[in-house]
Amino acid sequence: MSLKHGLLGLLNYGSMTGYELDKAFKASLSFFWQAKTSQIYRELDAMERHGWLTSQRVIQSEKPNKRVYTITEDGKEELVKWLSSPESDIVDAMHVRSAFLMRVFFAGETSIQQSLEMLRRYRQKCLESSEGLRVAYDAISDYGAIVSDEKKSKYWEIVVLYGEAFFDAGLSWTDKAIAILEEELRG
Template sequence: MSLKHGLLGLLNYGSMTGYELDKAFKASLSFFWQAKTSQIYRELDAMERQGWLTSQRVIQSEKPNKRVYTITEGGKEELTKWLSSPESDIMDAMSVRSPFLMRVFFAGETSTKQSLEMLYAYRQKCLESKNRLGSAYDAISEYGAIVGDEKKSKYWQIAALYGDAFFDAGLNWADKAIVLLKEELGE
């Protein structure tokens, strides 16, 4: 997946401002695809140049002006093409490229105490991320009601379930690794 396809997918549900897209993206997709606000706006500009979306400037008197983005037929075709592409990205879901795990692999060069601190920090991040995933479920309910399509929101829920399982696996791994290192210290 790329950021542009995530944004096209969101716009396929209805027109949104950049602010609304940023908010929707971070509430629903950020647990498996992170994007900064500046990246989202750059991608929106690029997609408009490609003809995948249009924008309309809305002048407001009490608030700053805004741009409302709408997916075009070309954008819908690109989204459909991407969704229908061969499963070449399935292996991406199973591949791991982690600087953190590289540090774990070579952590025998450091103290056990330092390694434990690193694992406790990782465990805490997993726990925080799992807790933040609750907002993804809230977003699924909120946007599901707006879109009014149970089938679509069911797939959103399936993606969130992957996030739950991913963070549970991280917590499980960290707990086992901590036990192994504590045994080394005789704890």
């Protein structure tokens, strides 16, 4: 997936401002695809130049002006093309590239206490992230009501289930790793 396809997917549900897109993206997609606000706006400009979306400036008297983005037919075609393309990203999904795991791999060069602390911090992050998925469920409920298509929100739920399994696996792994190192300390 690329950021542009995620934004096209969100815009396919309806026109939004950059602020609304940023908020929707972070509420629903951020646990598996991160994007900074500046990246989102940069991508929106590029997609408008490609003709995948249009924007309309809305002048407001009591608030700052805003720009409302709308997907075009070309943008819808690009989204469908991407969704229909062979799943080459499945292979990418099967590979792990993690600086953290590289650090764990070489942690034998440090003290067990230092390694335990690192693993406990990772475990805490997994817990926090897992609890943060409630935001994704709230987003599914909120945006599902806007889209009025239960079929689409089922797919959103399936992705959040992956997030739950991912963080559960992280918790299970750290519990086992911590137990191994604590046993080594008692050894």
